[in-house]
Amino acid sequence: MAHRFSLPTEAEMENLIVQVYESLPNPDKSRLSLIESKLLHKARKNKDQKNLNKMPWWIVLILAGGFASAAWWAGEQLPGRQDEETILNELQSGDKIINKYQDMNEQAKKLKQNDEQRVYENKDSPIIYQREVY
Numbered sequence: 001m002a003h004r005f006s007l008p009t010e011a012e013m014e015n016l017i018v019q020v021y022e023s024l025p026n027p028d029k030s031r032l033s034l035i036e037s038k039l040l041h042k043a044r045k046n047k048d049q050k051n052l053n054k055m056p057w058w059i060v061l062i063l064a065g066g067f068a069s070a071a072w073w074a075g076e077q078l079p080g081r082q083d084e085e086t087i088l089n090e091l092q093s094g095d096k097i098i099n100k101y102q103d104m105n106e107q108a109k110k111l112k113q114n115d116e117q118r119v120y121e122n123k124d125s126p127i128i129y130q131r132e133v134y
Contacts, residue, residue, distance in 0.1 A: 008016070
C-alpha cells in the first residue's frame with residue numbers, strides 16, 4: 001500500500017524549516033560554556049600528547065652516537081679481551097716472527113727478479129715499432 005502524498009514545493013519546505021528553527025528553545029549559556037570548556041580541555045590534552053612525540057632529530061642522533069661510543073669503549077676495556085691479546089703475543093716467539101718476515105722478503109725478491117728478466121727479454125727484441133697490416 002503506497003502513500004501518494006504530493007511533494008512539497010520550495011516555499012513550503014522553507015516555511016517548514018523556519019517553523020522548526022523558531023520552535024527550538026534558546027541556547028542555554030551555562031550549557032554552552034560547559035561544552036566550550038570540555039572542548040578546550042580536550043584540545044590542550046591532545047596538544048600535550050602530540051608534543052611528547054616530536055623529539056628533535058639531532059637529539060636522537062646525539063644519544064645514539066653516545067650509546068654506540070660508550071659500548072665500543074666498554075668493549076675495549078673488558079679485562080678478558082686484553083688478556084687474550086697478551087696470551088697471543090706470548091705464544092708467538094720472536095724467532096717465528098723473524099722467520100715469517102724472512103720468508104716474505106725472499107718471496108718479494110723472487111717476484112722482482114722474474115719481473116726484471118721479463119723486461120730484459122723484451123729489450124732484446126729487434127722490432128722497435130711495427131704497424132698492423134690490414
